[in-house]
Amino acid sequence: MVKLRARCLVVGDAAVGKTALSQMFRSDGAHFQKNYSMTAGVELVVKSVSIPETSDSVELYIFDSAGKETFVEPCTKVWGQPSVLCLVFDLSTEPSFRSCGRWLERVRAHSQGLHIPGVLVGNKSDLSSRREVETSVAQEWAQSQGLEYHETSAKDMENCEAPFLTLAQAFHALYQDRLQTIQNLA
Amino acid sequence: MIDPALSSLGARVVLATSSDEIYPPENIIDGNTETFWISTGMFPQEFIICFAESMKISRLTMHCYNVKTFKLEKSISDDATDFEPISENELEHMEGHLQTSDIPLNEMNATHLRFIITSGHDHFISVHRISVER
Numbered sequence: 001m002v003k004l005r006a007r008c009l010v011v012g013d014a015a016v017g018k019t020a021l022s023q024m025f026r027s028d029g030a031h032f033q034k035n036y037s038m039t040a041g042v043e044l045v046v047k048s049v050s051i052p053e054t055s056d057s058v059e060l061y062i063f064d065s066a067g068k069e070t071f072v073e074p075c076t077k078v079w080g081q082p083s084v085l086c087l088v089f090d091l092s093t094e095p096s097f098r099s100c101g102r103w104l105e106r107v108r109a110h111s112q113g114l115h116i117p118g119v120l121v122g123n124k125s126d127l128s129s130r131r132e133v134e135t136s137v138a139q140e141w142a143q144s145q146g147l148e149y150h151e152t153s154a155k156d157m158e159n160c161e162a163p164f165l166t167l168a169q170a171f172h173a174l175y176q177d178r179l180q181t182i183q184n185l186a
Numbered sequence: 187m188i189d190p191a192l193s194s195l196g197a198r199v200v201l202a203t204s205s206d207e208i209y210p211p212e213n214i215i216d217g218n219t220e221t222f223w224i225s226t227g228m229f230p231q232e233f234i235i236c237f238a239e240s241m242k243i244s245r246l247t248m249h250c251y252n253v254k255t256f257k258l259e260k261s262i263s264d265d266a267t268d269f270e271p272i273s274e275n276e277l278e279h280m281e282g283h284l285q286t287s288d289i290p291l292n293e294m295n296a297t298h299l300r301f302i303i304t305s306g307h308d309h310f311i312s313v314h315r316i317s318v319e320r
């Protein structure tokens with residue numbers, strides 16, 4: 001039985017729902033904030049995830065980071081050495097999808113060559129009539145970047161756990177893999 | 187004189203910030219590079235070695251994997267307080283080989299040594315053996 005710890009960055013444009021998603025995950029769906037309250041720095045959410053079919057768990061230290069450009073630079077100072085990445089856009093706002101490449105570059109520039117398991121999240125799936133990004137398009141881009149794709153609605157509590165579970169599992173798999181390497185050294 | 191195992195001299199690990207039961211921190215001081223302690227995610231990582239009594243140390247050697255930067259501190263108190271910095275070290279990554287860090291300590295006295303690993307070449311680091319020359 002092992003308890004891993006992962007530093008999980010949540011990034012993406014302003015108002016795409018990063019805080020909503022993080023809070024829904026933390027509270028198991030009890031807290032959806034309808035009114036937009038902009039994140040000006042980094043908000044920390046800590047939650048433990050059990051890895052299915054093992055007695056292991058991953059404690060996620062979720063760094064819910066500001067999306068507004070003026071706050072980004074100071075945020076990167078507290079990112080530290082990230083373990084996993086949750087990149088969020090708004091399915092009803094095409095520009096927020098187009099920004100994803102830039103966010104990814106930023107995080108990669110910050111990770112000093114380390115491989116960071118990541119997910120791409122298309123949030124606000126409840127706004128189906130206002131959808132501007134097709135699933136297949138997002139999926140394809142995610143795949144090209146080595147990210148796993150999820151669609152969520154923080155508002156309807158739809159699928160909010162899945163991205164974090166995926167990240168926890170990816171980090172757990174990375175641990176198993178590295179452990180193997182280290183065992184083989186000796 | 188090189189000690190085969192610090193644990194046989196009564197040294198203990200009194201704190202470690204990570205624990206996988208299968209790879210306990212005691213593996214650091216058992217004199218064997220095949221057994222190890224592994225970190226379980228995030229930096230910094232820290233562990234403290236406590237000696238049975240104050241030791242005079244002329245050199246310290248650490249065998250490890252994936253460590254990038256670490257700080258070494260010592261205490262001469264009985265209760266693991268008042269640590270003073272000794273050195274800050276940077277290690278190259280060696281794919282498939284253990285890293286060796288040799289730190290000359292010039293007959294320094296210590297009751298406790300604290301290792302703070304501030305960054306890694308990967309998400310997880312391991313420490314296989316720490317030995318001292320007296």
Ligand SMILES: Nc1nc2c(ncn2[C@@H]2O[C@H](COP(=O)(O)OP(=O)(O)OP(=O)(O)O)[C@@H](O)[C@H]2O)c(=O)[nH]1
Binds near residue numbers: 012035065068125
């Ligand atoms: N319809 C709908 N609205 C959502 C959803 N998720 C979040 N919102 C709303 O979108 C607005 C922005 O959400 P936040 O979570 O604050 O966005 P953010 O990404 O944290 O924004 P910054 O902190 O500025 O970077 C709020 O009014 C939320 O109520 C969703 O799934 N569906």
Ligand SMILES: [Mg+2]
Binds near residue numbers: 037038065067
């Ligand atoms: Mg926010």
